[in-house]
Amino acid sequence: MVESLCSMVKIKAIGPESHGEGEAERGKYLAALAKQIGFKSVEVLESVDTRVPTGKRPNIIVRMKGTTDRNLWVVTHMDTVPEGDVAAWKHPPFEPQVTKDKISGRGVEDNGQELIASLFGLSALLKAGIAPECNIGLVFVSDEEHGNTHGIDFLIDKGIFQEDDMAVVPDHGLPGGTGIAVVEKSIAWLEVDVVGRQTHASTPDKGVNAFEAAARFAVDAVESLRTKFPQQDPLFDNPRSTFEPTKCDSNGPNVNTIPGRQTFSFDFRVLPDYKLDDVMAELRGVADSVEKTTGARITVSWLQRADAAPKTDPGSEIVTRLTSAVESVRGTTPHPFGIGGGTCAAPFRKKGIESAVWSSSTETAHDANEYILIDDMVSDAQVYALLFAGKNIEKS
Ligand SMILES: [Zn+2]
Numbered sequence: 001m002v003e004s005l006c007s008m009v010k011i012k013a014i015g016p017e018s019h020g021e022g023e024a025e026r027g028k029y030l031a032a033l034a035k036q037i038g039f040k041s042v043e044v045l046e047s048v049d050t051r052v053p054t055g056k057r058p059n060i061i062v063r064m065k066g067t068t069d070r071n072l073w074v075v076t077h078m079d080t081v082p083e084g085d086v087a088a089w090k091h092p093p094f095e096p097q098v099t100k101d102k103i104s105g106r107g108v109e110d111n112g113q114e115l116i117a118s119l120f121g122l123s124a125l126l127k128a129g130i131a132p133e134c135n136i137g138l139v140f141v142s143d144e145e146h147g148n149t150h151g152i153d154f155l156i157d158k159g160i161f162q163e164d165d166m167a168v169v170p171d172h173g174l175p176g177g178t179g180i181a182v183v184e185k186s187i188a189w190l191e192v193d194v195v196g197r198q199t200h201a202s203t204p205d206k207g208v209n210a211f212e213a214a215a216r217f218a219v220d221a222v223e224s225l226r227t228k229f230p231q232q233d234p235l236f237d238n239p240r241s242t243f244e245p246t247k248c249d250s251n252g253p254n255v256n257t258i259p260g261r262q263t264f265s266f267d268f269r270v271l272p273d274y275k276l277d278d279v280m281a282e283l284r285g286v287a288d289s290v291e292k293t294t295g296a297r298i299t300v301s302w303l304q305r306a307d308a309a310p311k312t313d314p315g316s317e318i319v320t321r322l323t324s325a326v327e328s329v330r331g332t333t334p335h336p337f338g339i340g341g342g343t344c345a346a347p348f349r350k351k352g353i354e355s356a357v358w359s360s361s362t363e364t365a366h367d368a369n370e371y372i373l374i375d376d377m378v379s380d381a382q383v384y385a386l387l388f389a390g391k392n393i394e395k396s
Pocket residue numbers: 077110111144171
């Protein structure tokens with residue numbers, strides 16, 4: 001496993017948006033590895049993308065037939081983000097380093113560890129001659145770091161997945177594998193443009209102070225939204241919807257001018273029970289009343305919008321199965337939880353596929369000196385093996 005992960009990390013797989021050449025070479029390596037391990041069904045589905053040298057973005061599906069009709073997918077991604085600031089790394093990021101209990105390198109955690117763990121977890125069944133309970137599909141996708149068009153969305157459009165399938169998306173997790181994420185918040189990033197009228201600071205009545213209007217709007221808006229959308233969900237670390245003014249742009253270099261224009265941003269993370277359209281309607285209402293009292297004009301526009309997918313029930317079959325596999329390996333019961341950002345479980349959940357987001361994580365994804373614990377990788381492979389075998393392990 002260590003050797004396979006290191007060999008994989010040495011082959012860069014960065015998307016064209018980050019000036020990379022895509023996943024073609026890494027995909028070739030992984031397809032060959034799966035065949036070498038002994039898997040008979042290794043399918044490569046390529047999405048056309050003229051921005052990369054090969055013109056194609058590979059997606060790999062390793063299948064093993066089960067003894068029931070249910071399908072269980074584990075979806076990991078082959079692509080990584082770039083290394084970032086190379087000077088912040090203790091070694092070249094694409095030359096992985098193995099120390100006593102760790103492997104470091106770009107992509108070892110996000111998402112290499114789980115890709116390799118799922119592959120070796122399934123290979124344990126192959127070696128032991130145990131058929132999986134469900135039809136297993138290990139899906140290694142491209143393009144996760146830049147919007148999924150050539151990855152999971154491409155496969156969903158091809159009709160690979162069905163509504164009553166189950167999925168594990170191990171692309172987020174807690175140290176020791178202690179949590180299973182079942183729900184995400186909606187994300188709204190907004191830019192606010194407040195236009196007043198510029199004038200000398202000694203004669204404010206001749207102008208309209210855009211900064212003051214922006215400040216009033218920011219405060220009134222978040223107070224009103226926090227009152228209007230008060231619901232709490234204990235699955236989340238922060239149980240409320242969060243409404244935060246964040247970035248504030250410069251409105252000019254000097255102190256003695258009444259600013260005529262002020263722009264700033266909001267970052268909202270909204271519980272999935274609320275609709276972003278309702279949040280926007282409330283925000284617009286506040287903007288209208290601040291416009292009236294100040295004389296400024298307020299425009300609110302989207303920077304990013306991600307409507308949360310429906311929650312996967314913490315009592316659902318996939319969460320229950322995964323929980324008992326983790327209990328057997330780790331001796332502790334993972335708790336269901338919610339996360340503030342989006343994962344690639346969202347397209348699955350929108351399709352009605354129950355999805356558990358879980359892994360044993362060092363929480364160093366995208367960091368310099370990203371690393372994994374070798375024990376985590378092995379434990380997670382054991383969890384996959386038990387999850388895949390299901391009831392069939394008792395028969396063997
Ligand atoms: Zn990831």
